[in-house]
Amino acid sequence: MNRRVMITGLGSVSALGLNVPSFWNAIVEGRSAIKPLDPAYDGVKISVGAVLPEFQSDNYFSSDELSLLDRFSQLAVVAAREAVEDAGLSCGDQALTDAAVIIGSGCGGKHTDEVTYEKLYRQNSSRVHPLTIPRGMPSAAASMVSLHLGIKGPAYVLSSACASGSHAIIQGISMIKSGLVDVALVGASDAPFTYGLLKSWDALRVVSNDTCRPFSKDRSGMVLGEGSGMLLLETEEHAKARGARIYAELAGCGMTSDAHHITRPNVSGIIRAMDKALLHAALNVNEVDYINAHGTATLANDIAETEAINQLFQGHARQLAISSTKSMHGHALGASSALELVATTLSIHHGIIPPTANFTEADELCDLDYVPNQARQQTISNALSNAFAFGGLNAVVALKKYST
Amino acid sequence: MLEKIAVTIAKVAHCDIEDVKPDTKLKELGIDSLKAISVLFELEEVFDVEIPNELIPSIVTVNDIVQKLDDIRH
Helix, strand or coil: CCCCEEEEEEEEEECCECCHHHHHHHHHHCCCCCEECCCCCCCCCCCEEECCCCCCHHHCCCHHHHCCCCHHHHHHHHHHHHHHHHCCCCCCCHHHHCCEEEEECCCCCHHHHHHHHHHHHHCCCCCCCCCHHHHHCCCHHHHHHHHHHCCCCCEEEECECECHHHHHHHHHHHHHHHCCCCEEEEEEEECCCCHHHHHHHHHHCCECCCCCCCCECCCCCECEECEEEEEEEEEHHHHHHCCCCCCEEEEEEEEEECCCCCCCCCHHHHHHHHHHHHHHCCCCHHHCCEEECCCCCCHHHHHHHHHHHHHHHHHHHHHCEEECCHHHHCECCHHHHHHHHHHHHHHHHHCEECCECCCCCEECCECCCCCECCCEECCCCEEEEEEEECCCEEEEEEEECCCC | CHHHHHHHHHHHHCCCHHHCCCCCEHHHHCCCHHHHHHHHHHHHHHHCCCCCHHHHHHCCEHHHHHHHHHHHHC
């Protein structure tokens, strides 16, 4: 049984905009959403980020609904609604009722935790809000998407730091391919702008105070972002039967773990993940046109990822277009890889390769074509989307332009 | 005290304060079991008291809240 998996709906909320058209327009323009944090956080060294522009929760939810929605769940529901609507489905449709919803999150309901801990430890209060548990639990995003969209199939949240989105999407692919479900709503959500989390990232010393310049010689680290990316997946047969528009095919995936180091990337783990994705998608290295890189702009990641691409793709590495859209939407942790999958899907659909924004000067150890600063019109037949998380958790997804 | 309680209930339940009368059942104000917990939380904050869990099942009307709070405070 070869059940091919199609992408038929997209949703996104990010610093680039509160829906997919604004997200894609900014990417095509090479516009970075990274800005000084306003207001700045007292006592925090991190001073820039990719924060949602003018997100008004009450434009999307009633106050009763908001009492149960941490910010990361709000973003998940908003992006999920868009993906479902974009796919031409609506709450109550049998296809949606029977669907799975699998959501990745790197950090879960941190805003709820923050309010609780501040009340307890700083204000010395003896009480916390009674809805703290249901609002803050990491699984809340899946529950809330299920509840708001009437999805009654398998639903849960999984976590693998910065690869959470890709792992969630791969889980959806696996469920569809195995015949468990015909339709899956997959993606990720993260909202990491809290005082406690910023202090923790400060301490790790990997965040830039300038901007995110992946693969540039003068890169100075990652820049945090927030948001949610969602994709509606279904079998080819199901999509065709209901006349759905097909953006692209999710042709394969590769997952590995490094068993190496809790933060340092590992070239062999990256190579094995990309290699497995190509094998799963029945692609040769020379058939790949574009890689949406993990590209965090840390010193270590960009060198390791470049070396892995060079070793696996050999001579074809220099024919590839490679870009990091984190330069524009920031590193939204678990949600990043879901946003990047949305970007990669649209690249194939529109025949436009996103640029690596903020690119300045080539690094001799990063010697490939990173599509600096300007998007490029080019038909993409096959693409990879890379995600390599802390702890050596690697997930690569292979996409193909759809053909019967 | 009734007025203070009514204001708190109306705020949490997003209902008209005119509808919050002593014999009104909380369910009639759209307060389900989950929202009732939020109402009690707000009342604990406003009156600086602790409402024991065992009292909760016997709270049906607004007046039940008035009585329980009165007992707790004296």
